[in-house]
Amino acid sequence: MNKLEAVYFDLDGTLIDTAPDFYTVLNTLLKQHGRPEVSYSAVRANVSNGARALTELGFGVGPEDAAFPPLLEQLLDAYEQHLAVDTCLFLGMAETLDWLETNGLPWGIVTNKPSRFTGPVLAGLGLAQRVGAVICPDHVKQRKPDPEGLLMAARRDGVNPAHCLYVGDHLRDIQAGQNAGMATAVAAFGYIDADDDPHGWQADYYLEQGSDLLPLLQTMNTGSTA
Template sequence: MLKTILFDLDGTLLDTAADFTRVLNGMLAEHNLPARQYSEVRTQVSNGARAVVELGFGITPEHPDFQARLEAFLDRYADNLADETSLFEGMDTVLAEIEQRGQQWGIVTNKPSRFTLPLLEQIGLAERCAVAICPDHVTHRKPHAEPILLACSQLNSAVSEGIYIGDHLRDIESGRNAGMATIACRYGYIAEDENIEDWQADHIVDSAQDLGTLLTRLSA
């Protein structure tokens, strides 16, 4: 019985890459550095803000300017969380179908609550989302099992009653570590050299529409 459906956030449920790209390029322009293409930034979003800053400025976290630029990036992003962010095409239908079946859905993300919770409010998902687990809610972030196990505990749901959906290897590893079935999303923020088949997810989908079809079948 599929009772609980858990999503990764960036690159799985929400398409946030345009806002990351806009904030980064605004900063790069102020430093007289060339803008980065959306396609470049997109592949780094699931790796977090550090990876985006490293891509844009071409510096590693050991660089003396890195921390200041990271903090500036995060502050700007916090002020403009949802200017261009939206659900992936077809995802609202997926969520509506989940709710119509009486299942609960939630989010397990490595995006800090400072950004996740206001973003869900601005996108209009806060009241619909049954749980949102962020790295500051746990001791160990994904790919550790703890975030998924905490979500299940808060939802009073057994791991065997759930499935976890993500667009990064660590999502699949986290699900596997928790003993939960997994779905890998080929439409997400995946690097060109990444082979999603190697992740050994239980299922792979190419679009939100495919995800909806799969979840309907698994819920029958």
């Protein structure tokens, strides 16, 4: 890849840690329904798969069950009221975003999180006025691993996908980046299931922690970490 032109992030489990708020919201709802709590580790492992997975986890019902839609909507409504209470940037991401902006490199988000929640959580973290393209599933016809969202983001920011990096914590993220012709990096610090093997996803880079990203970007942008 030639000199870096832009960086795109998955949201939950990559740029920001939303598990604490999902843990609070889900267990509050479970308590209201007289259901036992679920562990933080179980919630964290399911966040990347969305509210549907968390509803199944907590209530033991699937999408085919008549009780599923109202429970899902209750969870979404509760989460909407508790979006950015304990959610925060992952370690090293604040410095990374500062560096990108200082160097005039756009950064954006391509996520499977609906815009109903993405916009408010970015605003709550003070990122809404800083981010470039933000692509949510309601903006595209095909979700990741289809490259539509990433290609849309690159067009909006006026950059060449071949000169971009996409960072994500799920196989579909890496596949989407590859399908878009972007370089890819696994956020191994994110919400990766214990049964998954991110080393087998064939990403270009592997980030053990969020603070590993900035040195990588400096290398990609200048050819050195100086």
